[in-house]
Amino acid sequence: MAQHLTAEQTPLVADLSQPAPDSRLADVRVGVVTFPGTLDDRDAARAVEIAGGTAVPLWYADTDLQGVDAVILPGGFSYGDYLRAGAIARFAPLMDRIVDAASADGGMPVLGICNGFQVLTEAHLLPGSMIKNERLKFLCRDQGLRVENADTAWTGRFAQGQEIVVPLKNQDGQYVADRRALDELEAEHRVVFRYAGGNPNGSRNDIAGITNARGNVVGLMPHPEHAVEPGFGADLSGSGAVGMREGTDGLDVFVSVLEHLTR
Amino acid sequence: MARIVVDVMPKPEILDPQGKAIANELPRIGLSSFTEVRQGRRFELTVDGEATEQVLAQAREAAEKLLSNPVIEDVVNVSALPEEH
Amino acid sequence: MSETHFNLDTIEHAAATPDTELPWAELGLNETEFERIKEILGRRPTAAELAMYSVMWSEHCSYKSSKVHLRQFGEKVTDEMRRNLMVGIGENAGVTDIGDGWAVTFKIESHNHPSYVEPYQGAATGVGGIVRDIISMGARPVAVMDPLRFGAIDHPDTQRVVHGIVAGVGGYGNSLGLPNIGGEVEFDPCYQGNPLVNALAVGVMRHEDIRLATASGTGNRVVLFGARTGGDGIGGASVLASESFDDSKPSKRPAVQVGDPFAEKVLIECCLELFKSSLVEGIQDLGAAGISCATSELASNGDGGMRVNLDDVLLRDPSLTPGEILMSESQERMMAVVTPEKAAAFEAVMAKWDVEYSWIGEVTDTGRLVIDHHGEVIVDVDPRTVAHDGPVYERPYARPESQDALQEAHFTGSPEDAARPSGAELGPALLELMGSPNLCSKEWVTSQYDRYVQGNTAMAMPDDAGVVRVDERSNLGVALSTDSNGRYTRLDPYRGAQLALAQAYRNVATAGARPVAVSDCLNFGSPEDPDVMWQFAEAVRGLADGCQAIGVPVTGGNVSLYNQTGGVAINPTPVVAMMGVFDDVTRRTPSGWREDGQAVYLLGETAAELDGSEWARLRGHLGGTPPRVDLDRERVLADMLVNMSRDGMIDAAHDVAEGGLGATLAEMALRFGVGARIGLGEVAERDGVDLFTLLFSETQGRAVASVPRSEEVRFRDMCTVRNYPFARIGVVDAESGSLDFQGEFAVGLDELRDAHESTLPRHFG
Helix, strand or coil, X not given: XXXXXXXXXXXXXXXXXXXXXXXXXXXXXXXXEXXXXXXXXXXXHHHHHHHCCEEEEEECCCCCCCCCCEEEECCECHHHHCCCCCCCHHHCXXXXXXXXXXXXXXXXXXXXXXXXXXXXXHCCCCCCEEECCCCCCCEEEEEEEEECCCCCCCCCCCCCXXXXXXXXXXXXXXXXXXXXXXXXXXXXXXXXXXXXXXXXXXXXXHEEEEECCCCCEEEECCCHHHCCCCCCCECCCCCCCCCCCCEXXXXXXXXXXXXXXXX | CEEEEEEEEECCCCCCHHHHHHHHHXXXXXXXXXXXXXXXXXXXXXXXXXXXXXXXXXXXHHHHHHHCCCCCEEEEEEEXXXXXX | CCHHHHHHCCHHHHXXXXXXXCCCCCXXXXXXXXXXXXXXXXXXXXXXXXXXXXXXXXXXXHCCCCHHHHHHHHHCCXXXXXXXXXXXXXXXXXXXXXXCCEEEEEEEEECXXXXXXXXXXXXXHHHHHHHHHHHCCCCEEEEEEEEEEECCCCCHHHHHHHHHHHHHHHHHHHHHCCCEEEEEEEECHHHCCCCEEEEEEEEEEEHHHCCCCCCCCCCCEEEEEECCECCCCCCHHHHHHHCCECCCCHHHCCCCCCCCHHHHHHHHHHHHHHHHCCCCCXXXXXXXXXXXXXXXXXXXXXXXXXXXEHHHCCECCCCCCHHHHHHCCCCCEEEEEECHHHHHHHHHHHHHHCCCEEEEEEEECCXXXXXXXXXXXXXXXXXXXXXXXXXXXXXXXXCCCHHHHHHHCCCCCCHHHCCCXXXXXXXXXXXXXXXXCCCCCCHHHHCCCCCCCCCCEEECCCCCCEEEECCCCCCCEEEEEEECCHHHHHHCHHHHHHHHHHHHHHHHHHCCCEEEEEEEEEECCCCCCXXXXXXXXXXXXXXXXXXXXXXXXXXXXXXXXXXXXXXXXXXXXXXXXXXXXXXXXXXXXXXXXXXXXXXXEEECCCCCCCCCCHHHHHCCCCCCCCCCCCHHHHHHHHHHHHHHHHCCCCCEEEECCCCHHHHHHHHHHHHHCCEEEECCHHHHHHHCCCHHHHHHCCCCCCEEEEECHHHHHHHHHHHHHCCCCEEEEEEEECCCCEEEECCCEEEEHHHHHHHXXXXXXXXXX
């Protein structure tokens, strides 16, 4: 379990009884892509809405990004994870648009969660790959993470070194890359999230999430979208004890991108 | 040192969802010559010394007992890899 | 019979060749049944007809041995029980009104025999099958649960079965995006050669979206969509589910069905889109007996007949004979009836989701199910005779002579044989119990299941019930729990079934939900054994009487017979799944306390009821009579627990069941790692039992709750007004790090957790 933070470090979690702090956030349109076999698309859309933004469903076979300001590739088992996780989804027509938008001057923010992260690595937007968990089993649990890079489009709300807890659930979650790629990631501070309180799957360098050089594309294996709503979140939080399923540490990932885009 | 290859395939009559998913994708990326894809598994077993008939027999046994599930899979090949130079 | 012969066997040919030998016995029919088919048709059946009748008249599909007993579920029904019931027994799954225009459908089904042959695929396709039942009612599936029963934990074969089944349940359910919110795991040698894999699925829909399996409207088109038809599990329904395993006949193993969860996930979304646009008139999933079942059930539930061209069925294996096509149990297929005007819109949805489909026939006004193959008629039957008018048996049953001796062999454990610990021995005894295979933490299993997906899970294992939100605006939702105790049922089938019902009912209420509906999965041995048939008859009678007593209807379920290895039947295992309703799921009650200083209360009284208990199991004993059940008292307790939760009088609650009060307190402390100081002297004196009995007896009608200080007066008043025994037995102590039975013994939480959590990893890695 993550270490407790001091009061100064404790992040302010959005208070849902209040209107979004900045009404401009509602104008930010975040696309959520559904591939055949995507599972967490509704969850990701809900997270965007709870954070105060507007979620826009995107269909993998379309070629139009519908003018969205950012894109989330949610978790699931696109194409059943057959062949390799994410290997088939990355050929979807919409992926070409996303790769273009992410690489273009604007540098559209893209977040890949779990299977979405796997798609991003298969599409070569992020280095490395995921293989089966060290213990070869699907693993679902609340997972401590340390935020190593609070400068990306998706992590601005966090403090460097802050610990958070969000659910982890996957079968192919072990992050691997060759030594050179790992050294490069570390040297350029492109590791965004690192597992805290024990490496659950054997990932190299305890890596849970990484970013590209520009910081607009982030991929991570754990699921921040499952820790955004009190009563339906994680059982734990990086900022101390919370009630059953009251952990909402993941929400700031989504608030971060909205703020990034309204800055 | 020698290596023995074991190839395991889903039985012909058994549904192969992996192969089906790949077959559906191939024409979409412009490769339309293939009418069917079946996905199997390959194992490489390394031994000290040569791949003698006795070792191959053990590999066959390993293939039947452990590497494959006879209810849904067939062992289609157990053979020594040519020596690497 | 050769393939050629199959192909040539038209109805004309059959009429002309009355004396042709047919393999009715190999297909599982007996001579009387075969004669009956000839009588119905007025000629011998064609090979294809024989295939259809044989699968549809199998035990698995026709319920021929159980029907006469199951009728009680329909007969013993009061108006109170009918109030929320929208669709009852007989459809793919029952539907219950939960208010605000929402309806919930849920069902539990067995996949026992296939899971022993090929544990991964058997369990996976079990999940797939029950989920399709839910979709075919018009609902979006929202959660699954899986009660599993394995052989002895240390038996060499248990490894294979446990790893395969758990991975199969997870592999399929996780890929569908359905949270797994609970279930059971039991180890007992009686399940060694016959594990039980029961799968439950629950789905939600608006009232107007309910769909039924009917083919009506002459000229409407019949379409088969989803996966192609292959040789999967041909004869699986009749052969696998209706015969016990016998080592001497391994050659009878039929092809195993292989699941494709990705195809099913796509099928779910595709069906929901069809429902949303009202593109189908009737729909049926393909499960056991495949096309035979779907065509005959759709046609017989409709107002006319159906004509099907088998050449239009898309095949994965072109060498299949017509009979095999009709019997194939290939997974991930659905059949629907569509009006001609909507055919194009239907096809557009298929194209969007990349789902293969084929128009295979149409609804007719002939009242006959006619199937063509290569231009010839190979089936011409009244569909009712296939789907509904199967044989019904009044199997002989009698109370086994050995039952008296079994019931007289009470648990008498004495201090001498360490079976009745006291004083300082109680601490180690509690540790032993909490680390035993059946009371240890099941996290090794449940951590392989996704409980978060869909974002609506308000509670899951290890709490008393799984809870999911149905309406994101109002927080309306449901709770589900499954329960069974084969040992209790073995000792007294009538009472054992009621104990399963009482426990599932209490679990749901303890979580804070109002129990409203039951689904059951009745796992028993061979109905041809009068001893087993007696167990079955008694258990069904007990369950039907019990449901009437608590006012909750059975909405559907499944019977699994022939669960035995050689001549030895499993313990009779009627699994009861209870559904409850919450107005607001965020009010659910967790099963562990966490606030320092809260009072710990015990509701109910304890008698010396150790027969059939977990403690007796640990000492290798099974005999005597199981705990008494008083369903009127359970009703009072459940009502109190629901009201206490709704009015904020309790912060945590956990029912007292297997393992007794000691296990309940240990689980409550371990849930959030918070200790308590417990004093049981007064209660022991009040109830006239010693401390061992108080801690390990499994008397029903009990629960433990933690109560905020500010609520104690209201809490006590409610118990007093309802005349329900209660006692303040302790205080939550967040600092101590132990469960301290004051003046008797204390167990450190670290030690307790270690004992509780290390058992499954030690055995299974």
